[in-house]
Amino acid sequence: MDLPDIHHLSPGDQQLVIQSQQNVLLEQDIKGFIAIEPFADVLDKVGMHQEARDYFQKIILSATDILTQARCWRKIAVSLVSQRDFINGGIAAGKAISLFQKLLLQTKSEREEYVKALHASAHSYYFQLKFEKLETIAKEIKKYLPDITDIELRCNLLHVISLSVYSKYRWYQFPEEAFNHLELLLQLTEKLEDKFNHAYAHCMMGHQYLYNEEFALSREHFSKAIHLLEGKHFGQLLIAYNYTAVSFRMQNNIAMTEQWANRTLEKAKLTSNISYVPYSYANLAWVYIKRENWLYAENYARKAADNWTTLSMIYSYAFPLMACLLRKDELAEAGELAFKIIHPRLKKFPSDLTQKLKTVVRAWIASDKVELRNALREAIDEAKISGYF
Amino acid sequence: MEKTIYILHQKSSLAELLAWTLRLGTDLNVICLGGSQELKQAETLPDLILVQPELYEKIHAFMNGITPPILLIASHPDDEQVIDALYAGAADVVDLGKGPEELLEKANQTLTNTADNNALIRKLIHKNKTARQGEKDETEYGLTVKEKEILKQMRDGNHLKLIAQTSDTSYETVRTHVKRIYKKLGVMSASEAVIKAMKMEL
Numbered sequence: 001m002d003l004p005d006i007h008h009l010s011p012g013d014q015q016l017v018i019q020s021q022q023n024v025l026l027e028q029d030i031k032g033f034i035a036i037e038p039f040a041d042v043l044d045k046v047g048m049h050q051e052a053r054d055y056f057q058k059i060i061l062s063a064t065d066i067l068t069q070a071r072c073w074r075k076i077a078v079s080l081v082s083q084r085d086f087i088n089g090g091i092a093a094g095k096a097i098s099l100f101q102k103l104l105l106q107t108k109s110e111r112e113e114y115v116k117a118l119h120a121s122a123h124s125y126y127f128q129l130k131f132e133k134l135e136t137i138a139k140e141i142k143k144y145l146p147d148i149t150d151i152e153l154r155c156n157l158l159h160v161i162s163l164s165v166y167s168k169y170r171w172y173q174f175p176e177e178a179f180n181h182l183e184l185l186l187q188l189t190e191k192l193e194d195k196f197n198h199a200y201a202h203c204m205m206g207h208q209y210l211y212n213e214e215f216a217l218s219r220e221h222f223s224k225a226i227h228l229l230e231g232k233h234f235g236q237l238l239i240a241y242n243y244t245a246v247s248f249r250m251q252n253n254i255a256m257t258e259q260w261a262n263r264t265l266e267k268a269k270l271t272s273n274i275s276y277v278p279y280s281y282a283n284l285a286w287v288y289i290k291r292e293n294w295l296y297a298e299n300y301a302r303k304a305a306d307n308w309t310t311l312s313m314i315y316s317y318a319f320p321l322m323a324c325l326l327r328k329d330e331l332a333e334a335g336e337l338a339f340k341i342i343h344p345r346l347k348k349f350p351s352d353l354t355q356k357l358k359t360v361v362r363a364w365i366a367s368d369k370v371e372l373r374n375a376l377r378e379a380i381d382e383a384k385i386s387g388y389f
Numbered sequence: 390m391e392k393t394i395y396i397l398h399q400k401s402s403l404a405e406l407l408a409w410t411l412r413l414g415t416d417l418n419v420i421c422l423g424g425s426q427e428l429k430q431a432e433t434l435p436d437l438i439l440v441q442p443e444l445y446e447k448i449h450a451f452m453n454g455i456t457p458p459i460l461l462i463a464s465h466p467d468d469e470q471v472i473d474a475l476y477a478g479a480a481d482v483v484d485l486g487k488g489p490e491e492l493l494e495k496a497n498q499t500l501t502n503t504a505d506n507n508a509l510i511r512k513l514i515h516k517n518k519t520a521r522q523g524e525k526d527e528t529e530y531g532l533t534v535k536e537k538e539i540l541k542q543m544r545d546g547n548h549l550k551l552i553a554q555t556s557d558t559s560y561e562t563v564r565t566h567v568k569r570i571y572k573k574l575g576v577m578s579a580s581e582a583v584i585k586a587m588k589m590e591l
Binding site for chain 2: 129311336339340342343344345346358361362365366367
C-alpha cells in the first residue's frame with residue numbers, strides 16, 4: 001500500500017498518516033483489507049477526502065460481508081456531504097441504507113451505523129431541498145432514537161428531526177415540536193466536553209427563533225454560539241455571524257445589517273467558506289437599496305446571484321435584484337427571477353406573496369409590460385411587509 | 390432508470406430557466422438543445438421533448454413520426470399554432486403563465502401517462518365559443534365521403550396518427566386528405582377546420 005502525497009499536510013497530520021499506514025502494514029497480513037479502514041478514516045479526518053474514499057471503495061470491492069460494505073458506503077457518504085457534494089453523498093448514503101436494511105440490525109453497533117447513514121442521507125436531502133424525503137428519513141430516525149445512547153450521535157439525530165420540522169412549515173407557523181427537539185439538543189450538548197456541538201445547537205435555536213420573528217431571542221443564541229466557538233469552527237461561526245446580519249435586516253436596521261454582513265464577508269473570504277460570501281453580498285445589496293444607492297445595490301445583488309452556491313434562500317438576493325431591475329425598467333429579467341423563486345421545491349412564501357409573484361409571472365409570460373411593472377411593484381412591497389425583502 | 394427530457398427553444402435563457410426548474414423539481418436528466426440539428430446529433434431518444442409550438446412541425450417531421458411525447462411550451466396557449474400542434478399529436482401544452490408548478494405537473498403527467506388527453510378538445514371548444522358570430526352558413530363544401538369521415542374524426546379530437554390507424558389508411562394519405570379538406574373549406578389550420586365541421590353539424 002503506497003503512501004499518498006501528504007506534503008501539504010501539517011507536520012502533526014503527516015505523522016498521523018504515517019503512523020496509521022505503518023499500523024496497516026503491520027496488521028494487513030492478519031486482518032487483510034479490513035486493516036486499511038482506519039487508515040482511510042485518518043485520511044478523511046486530515047482532509048484527504050478523495051484518497052480516503054478511494055480506499056473505502058477498495059474495501060467495498062473486496063469485502064464479503066454486508067456490514068463492512070454498508071459501513072464503508074456510509075463513510076463515503078459522510079465524506080462527500082462534508083465536502084458539500086450532496087447529490088453524490090445522497091447516492092452513497094442510499095446505497096449504505098439499502099445494505100443496512102438487508103441486515104437484521106440486532107446489535108447496537110449495527111443500529112448506530114444505520115442511523116449514521118440515515119443522518120448523512122438526511123443532510124443530503126435537506127441541502128437538495130428534497131423535504132418529503134427528509135421527512136421520511138426523520139420518521140425512520142425517530143424509531144431508532146430511544147436506542148441511541150451516544151450523546152453526540154443522539155444530538156446529530158435530533159438535529160435532523162428539527163431540520164425536517166423546520167423545512168416542513170412556513171415561517172411564523174412552527175409547531176411547538178420544532179422548539180422542543182432543539183431544547184433537548186441544547187440540554188444534551190451542554191454535557192459534552194467539546195463545546196462545538198453546544199454552540200451548533202445554539203446556532204440552530206437562533207435560526208429557528210429568527211424565522212419565528214423572535215429576533216432578540218435569536219441573537220441571544222447566536223451570541224452564545226459565537227462565545228462558545230472562541231473564533232474556531234468557522235462554518236458554525238459564520239452561521240452565527242450571517243444570521244445575526246439577517247436578523248437585523250429583517251428588523252430594518254441598516255447600520256447593524258451592514259456591520260454584520262461585512263464581518264461575515266471578511267471572515268468567509270479569509271476562511272474560504274464560500275457559501276457565506278454571496279449571502280453577505282445579498283445583505284449588502286439590501287443595505288444599499290435602503291440607502292438608495294442603486295448602482296452599488298445592483299452590483300452586490302448580481303455578485304450574490306452569480307456566486308450563489310446553494311438552492312435555499314434565493315430570495316435573499318432575488319428581491320433586491322428585482323427592485324433594482326424594476327427601477328431600471330428591465331422587467332424581463334425580473335420576471336424570470338419571480339418564476340424561479342416560486343418553484344414548489346423552494347421554501348414556500350406566505351400565500352399573498354406567492355399570489356403576487358404569480359401575477360408577475362403571468363404578466364412576464366404574456367409580455368404585458370404595464371401589468372408586469374405594476375405586479376412587480378406589488379410583489380416587492382408584499383415581500384417587504386412579510387419580511388422576505 | 391433515469392429519464393431524459395430535451396428542451397428545444399429558440400430563446401436559450403428561457404430554455405435554461407425551464408431546465409433549472411425541472412432539474413430542481415425532479416430526478417430527470419434535462420438537456421437543452423438549440424434546435425433540430427442538435428436533436429439529430431443526439432445519440433438516444435429522450436423520454437419527453439419540450440418544444441415551443443413554432444418548432445413542433447419541424448421536430449415531428451424530422452423525427453419521422455417516431456417521437457417520444459412532445460409537450461408544448463406556450464406563452465399563449467390558445468394560439469392557432471398550439472391547437473394545430475395538439476391536433477397533430479402533441480401530448481399537451483404547458484401554460485408558462487401558471488408558473489413552475491404547471492411545468493412540473495405536466496411533465497410528470499406526460500411521463501407517467503396520466504396526461505389529460507382532452508387538451509385539444511378543451512381548446513377547440515373554447516375557440517369555438519369565442520369565434521366571431523355571423524359567419525355565413527356553411528354548406529358541405531364538396532367534401533368527399535372519406536374527407537367528411539376524416540373531418541369528423543378531427544372534430545372528435547383525434548390526432549392524425551390515430552385517424553390513420555382507425556381508418557386503416559397511411560399517415561401520409563391522411564395528411565393529404567387533410568390538406569384537401571383545408572383547401573375546400575378555405576381554412577389554414579386544424580382549429581378552423583374543426584370549427585367549420587361543428588357548424589356543418591357533421
